[in-house]
Amino acid sequence: MRISAVVPTLGAAEHLPACLQSLAEADEIVIADGGSIASTAAIARQAGVRFVEAPRGRGSQLAAGAAAASGDFLLFVHSDTRLSPGWSAIARRHVARSQRPACFRLRLDDQAWQARVIELAVAFRTRWFGLPYGDQGLLISREHYERSGGFRPLPLMEDVELLQRIGRPVMLDAEALTSAERWRRDGWARRSLRNLACYWLWRLGVSPERIEALYDRPRRVSPSPPGHAFPAE
Numbered sequence: 239m240r241i242s243a244v245v246p247t248l249g250a251a252e253h254l255p256a257c258l259q260s261l262a263e264a265d266e267i268v269i270a271d272g273g274s275i276a277s278t279a280a281i282a283r284q285a286g287v288r289f290v291e292a293p294r295g296r297g298s299q300l301a302a303g304a305a306a307a308s309g310d311f312l313l314f315v316h317s318d319t320r321l322s323p324g325w326s327a328i329a330r331r332h333v334a335r336s337q338r339p340a341c342f343r344l345r346l347d348d349q350a351w352q353a354r355v356i357e358l359a360v361a362f363r364t365r366w367f368g369l370p371y372g373d374q375g376l377l378i379s380r381e382h383y384e385r386s387g388g389f390r391p392l393p394l395m396e397d398v399e400l401l402q403r404i405g406r407p408v409m410l411d412a413e414a415l416t417s418a419e420r421w422r423r424d425g426w427a428r429r430s431l432r433n434l435a436c437y438w439l440w441r442l443g444v445s446p447e448r449i450e451a452l453y454d455r456p457r458r459v460s461p462s463p464p465g466h467a468f469p470a471e
Contacts, residue, residue: 239330240265241377242309246292246299248272250317251281253417257317258285263326264313270303272296296372297396301389304380312383314376314397318417321375325412329377332410337382339407341374342414352426353418359430361409368406369437372397373416378404394450395440 243264247254248271258281261267267287271278272294282289292302304312311333315321321342332340344360346353364370376397386403389396401407421429436449 239311239333240309241311241313241326241329242266242268242307243313243315244268244270244300244303244307245315245317246270246272246296246303247274247278247317248294248299249274249278251275251277253318254278254281255285256320257315258287260320260322260325261313261315263321263324264309266307266309268303268307270299270306272299293391295391295393297389297392297399300396301391304383304388307380309380311377311379314372314378315414316373316375316416318419319373319375320415322413322415325410328410328412332408333377333379336408337379339376339378339382339404340410341370341376341407342410342412344371344374345413345415346418346421347415348418348422350418350426352421356421356426356430364407364409369398369401370407370409371416374409374414376400376407377410392446394446394453395436396446398437398440 241264243261243266245257245267247269258267269282269287269289270292271289272292279289288306290302290306292299300314325342329340341364344357346357360371364374382404386400390399392399424432432452436453439449
């Protein structure tokens with residue numbers, strides 16, 4: 239019952255060490271990089287984890303990481319997310335008795351009351367509608383993943399698209415502590431509404447490429463051009 243953690247990266251050097259440390263309970267860790275600077279590969283070497291290069295785009299990177307992994311179960315985790323200690327025991331108990339995919343309980347790394355409201359809203363949405371954030375991780379058996387066709391090469395909404403094919407996941411009693419950087423940068427309400435708009439645009443058939451432009455558009459706070467920010471939620 240080996241668990242392989244797959245982490246897509248693109249300019250993730252700031253958060254990656256903490257993410258990898260939290261995944262130490264996995265049997266294998268695979269970083270699927272979409273063209274970062276050399277520091278990401280150096281972090282992977284120092285941590286002793288597998289590093290594979292993939293076409294840029296979260297869907298393509300996740301698919302490449304899954305193909306390189308050897309575990310019976312695949313755990314997809316974003317690079318700015320840290321799983322709480324003991325997550326592995328909880329995950330292994332789940333897969334021993336159920337074939338359903340699973341995710342973790344979202345927690346944002348911010349003390350603002352707005353963060354608690356978002357966490358409650360995400361927990362409600364996950365339990366009742368089966369729509370977790372990608373930041374909550376996704377645990378799925380390799381057999382189920384491959385039978386469903388795996389991740390499609392999409393730049394965004396790859397997690398929503400996969401969930402439509404694999405079914406509603408179980409939310410495990412362990413936390414996925416995720417960076418609230420985008421909410422702080424764009425505004426709590428603005429970012430949440432933007433995420434919701436992206437989901438409904440997807441449901442209406444808008445292309446992931448057009449949705450990505452909306453998703454990653456920063457709030458205009460200065461005339462300086464923004465740096466690239468890899469989608470995190």
